[in-house]
Amino acid sequence: MEKTKFGIQGLDKAFEGGIPTGNLVLISGGAGTGKSTLCLQFLLNGATLFGEKALYISTEQSSEELYKQASSFGWDLVKLEEKNLLKILFFDITRGANFLAEVDVVIKEFQPKRVIIDSMTTLTDALIIGGMGNQSDFSLVQVIEKVSPIPRTEQIIFTN
Numbered sequence: 001m002e003k004t005k006f007g008i009q010g011l012d013k014a015f016e017g018g019i020p021t022g023n024l025v026l027i028s029g030g031a032g033t034g035k036s037t038l039c040l041q042f043l044l045n046g047a048t049l050f051g052e053k054a055l056y057i058s059t060e061q062s063s064e065e066l067y068k069q070a071s072s073f074g075w076d077l078v079k080l081e082e083k084n085l086l087k088i089l090f091f092d093i094t095r096g097a098n099f100l101a102e103v104d105v106v107i108k109e110f111q112p113k114r115v116i117i118d119s120m121t122t123l124t125d126a127l128i129i130g131g132m133g134n135q136s137d138f139s140l141v142q143v144i145e146k147v148s149p150i151p152r153t154e155q156i157i158f159t160n
């Protein structure tokens, strides 16, 4: 099975070589547990180690906030954008535009290999308060959240 590496030694070992290529992965955790940082590193490593184009769809942090967060780890997102290896798409949920249609256009045009949506919670919450257009776009996400086997307690994976 073809695997997509995080480029993070311990995680790639825990995932036996990475995540299966083409899979969707939900990263779950409370505020401040490092979800966005992990996503940034996943994209950064994909671009710098494997030359894979990356799209970061952000509904919470602006590009400037992401640049700042990345720079505290010494990661230069602007340089990757200039090399056309990274695109940051800020999606303002209060605009009430059609999320999937907009993302579809960017994906077809930019053709990224790695895509992050940060966060799903913002999108599904926006639906609940009625800020978004097409209800059916997200009904599957809400079903998955309900039946998800993901444990609610965080587990720490140790690797040697």
Ligand SMILES: Nc1ncnc2c1ncn2[C@@H]1O[C@H](COP(=O)(O)OP(=O)(O)O)[C@@H](O)[C@H]1O
Pocket: 029, 030, 031, 032, 033, 034, 035, 036, 037, 038, 069, 072
């Ligand atoms: N692996 C890590 N090592 C050190 N600091 C981290 C790590 N991951 C995240 N942080 C720090 O923790 C804080 C919260 O991280 P963030 O990725 O924004 O969390 P979340 O997206 O889950 O809310 C940030 O200040 C970030 O720099």
Ligand SMILES: [Mg+2]
Pocket: 035, 036, 037, 118
């Ligand atoms: Mg975050």
